[in-house]
Amino acid sequence: MRERYLLRGNEAIAESAIRAGCQCYFAYPITPQGELVEHMAHNMPRLGRTFIQAESEVAAINMVYGAAAAGVRTMTSSSSPGISLKQEGISYLAGANLPAVIVNVVRGGPGLGNIAPSQCDYFQAVKGGGHGDYHMIVLGPSTVPEAGELTMLAFDLADRYRTPVMILADGLLGQMMEPVELPAPIDMASLPAKEWAATGARGREPNIILSFDLSPDNLKKMNLALQAKYAEIRKNEVRYEEAETEDADIVIVAYGSTARIAKTVVRMARAEGIRLGLFRPITLWPYPYEPLRALADRVDTVLTVEMSAGQMWEDVRLAVAERANTPFYGEMGGIVPTPKEILTEVRKHAR
Amino acid sequence: MPRGVVVVDGERCKGCGLCIAACPQKVLASSGTLNNSGYDVVHMKNPDACVGCAFCALTCPDIALSVYREKTSA
Amino acid sequence: MPVDIARMTKVFGRPESLTQARSTYCPGCHHGIITRIIGQTIDELGIAERTIGIAPVGCSVFAYLWYRCDALQAAHGRASAVATGLKRARPDLVVFSYQGDGDFASIGTAESIHAANRGENITVIFVNNQIYGMTGGEMAPTTLVGQHTATTPDGRDPATTGYPIRFSELIAQLDAPVYVTRQALYDTRRIMDCTKAVKKAFQNQVEGRGYSLVEILATCPTNWHMSPIQSNQHVADTVTKVFPLGDLVNRGA
The missing domain is CATH 3.40.50.920 (Rossmann fold)
Structure with a gap:
């Protein structure tokens, strides 16, 4: 049964993340996505889940890296200048094949810019942003209900392809209120186990999560595997x-x-x-x-x-x-x- | 019969000499034998003096040393 | 008469929770001793199957190779933040980060301080050898005044580069950490003391007490341009004057 609410885009994204089974959320406050952080601060601890107001966006994305490595669904959110700070971590997530959801409620730039709606982070989102040959899936919602739906989808895609997924929203969408029908929370038990996660090497060989190989031959292999994954995503996931x-x-x-x-x-x-x-x-x-x-x-x-x-x-x-x-x-x-x-x-x- | 024995994993030893300095009984010394990495491997020059205190192994950064001690009679 | 070790008691060997991989460290480098101490601690506490190690960037970037437990490689300086995320996601796991002076006390300053300030229930091993080993012997935040490095060729001059940072003392100012200690490895007594400290830092986590930090004064014979023996002497005579040994915080049992 779907429930109907009047929500801001920021709140719809936050509430959908909770319903998608996000266990750990880490962020640093920034306008115009403050309501997203606040919704999570209010709701995550009540559900026995993790909310941390991190010391910086850099720390937040690295907390995401740790939680993703442990195999739980995890998310961070920010706005343009904060997303710039997260680029290092996004590159590491992509390189280490870790699933995570990153929300960018884009504001005016460059530099400190302003807090008004903008789409000036498109290049950063779709062409890489951080260092190295990588991509992340980038979803661009157009309405508040769609922001919720794409957030649910983002977690599924992140897990399916073991990749960071970005919700590229903007200040208008983040602040605007619309009626939203939210789906019931997913059944976490229905999700496939993450055999690769760092959960303790009990009865198996250690799992090592990294984006590093000094051997050029091996690093080329890692890159080819990433490119093969991107080819698969291009084949399966184009939406318009x-x-x-x-x-x-x-x-x-x-x-x-x-x-x-x-x-x-x-x-x-x-x-x-x-x-x-x-x-x-x-x-x-x-x-x-x-x-x-x-x-x-x-x-x-x-x-x-x-x-x-x-x-x-x-x-x-x-x-x-x-x-x-x-x-x-x-x-x-x-x-x-x-x-x-x-x-x-x-x-x-x-x- | 010595009271202790140090077994050196010759391929792990990097000949740094920390164990030689740590040994209170002056048991260990460079052997003059190079391993496959080119390091002068340590050996028991004075085995009879070893008491099996394992100070050498404690200081070894390469975990190249195992130490055995004579069983104390029950 | 040949010695028959089969009839003797093995009193020292390779810890079970270490792999057979050979270390990549230079001769005499203390990183190897610390690795062995951590392996021995994991053995003694019987936690290999639920321990996750977090490797930094620097000479110990390969730390994930040495332990027979799950491991992550973190971005430079971010290991304490990564440890935070992992531990919060799975509080039942034992999470330790292994960080050098550049990682922990320079580029990772914010992450290091704030993980400690939140009292994350993690164990941090902070290896202070006063130099950047892997990149070729450049100045660290902990480099001593007057010390020659690749980027302080005339010796560290406080007028332009400040003073060696006593990072553990900074962390000791915070209310949350339960255990902050500085140890060394320049002789067998210090190695035994350090072993006890590392064990306590892991035990604290296992018992849910909170944040523990073990700073270890280590040598870098290669970049100090000293022999391993001279390096030990240098720590004993000089480094410990700037970085005094002992417990800075020891709350509770």
Whole structure:
């Protein structure tokens, strides 16, 4: 039975993590994801689970590393400057094949930036961020209910592929309140055992969890194994949504809060006879290159709209290549584009 | 018959000499024999003096020494 | 007459909870003694099947190779945070971190202090040899005034690099830790004292008492440019003047 609540995005993510069986949560407070930390501080100890307000984001991600190594479901959350501090730990998690969920409620940058909504951490999330040849799965929710659903999914994907998974939200989504139906907590006993975890070498050889090998041949093998895993993820886990694309001449490509605004733009454009559609990547890594390419073959213009200087735009152009025009419309500094502004941009490219 | 015996794992010994200095009975010395890693392995130069106190093994950073002591008659 | 060891009692051998792997340390380096002491402690407490070791970055980065127990390799300086996460996830496990002076007292300063301040029920082995061994003998936070290193070629000058940090004394100021001690290994008596301290630090955790820290003054003959014997003498005569031995905190039994 599903229960209905009125929640902020931050709270929906926190409560879904609890229902997904997150046993240990570690974080350092930062705006605009404070409610997430506070929800966990309130609820985790009452459930007999671990909440630690860490001394820093660096410490928090390394606590995640320790808890993940012990085989429990674990999560940390932060916002842009804090996520920069976590990059070392994310690289180690990826290298050591450890499952973990990291939430980034993105704010304006670079540097201290501000606390307003932004999508300026796309590169950092999908291209690596830390050192080494690695990726993490990146999920971009567009509504509060979806933030909850993708959080549940993030834990499953993290365990299935033994990889860090990021929820890439933004300050708008984190703060906005919506009715949310939450699923019942999962049955932890139903989860497969983690034979690889550091749980004590009783009746078996020791399990060693590391991202280190001085031998170039061995380290190459470790890297090839990671790449094979990424190939598997690319094959199985691409997620996206198309809206009103069947007869479209123009499509907007947008994710997260911007995609939600773009849906309104689609309605407004259709009302004045512009055949506009929306392509919304849900997995930002792996990116839905193939479906976007197929769509580009049928339209004239693929307009990327982002709250950044054009970061996802690079992936859109990789997908579309010369198949369609690929203009860009973006906002920076924590300014959220209005439907009217986006519609004005759409009109420029309408037939 | 000595009261103690030190058995040296010649391939673990790195010839650092800490055991030689730690031995109160001056039992141990460099053997002049190099192991496969090129280290001058320690040996019991004066075995009859060994009392099996294991001070040598306590100081050995490479756990290259095992120490045996004569069984005390019950 | 050849000696028949089969008729004798083995009074000293390799601890069961150590693997057969050969150490990667330089001749005379104290890391090997500490490894043996930890192995012996795990044997004596009978906890090999529930002990998790956390290896740092530095010469002891390979620590996961020596113990016959589960192990993690942590990012530089983060071992105390990793130990925190692991221990909170599985309080039934025995978790120890093994950290050098650069790891524990420089790059990991925040993680080290705050794990201690929370009173995490873990055991921290802090190896202070006053130098960065693996990277080639650079200055450590604990390098003595005047000590020549690869990055203090004219000797450590407090005017530009400060003084050797007495990190255990900092931790001893906190309310939570139950046991903070500084030990050495320059002779058999100190080795026996250190063995007792390490055992106590593990015992504290097994009994759920809380955070224990054993700082161990160790040698680095290679980067000190001294023989192993000279190195021991240097610890006894000079290093212990800056880093006095003994218990700094010993709360409870």
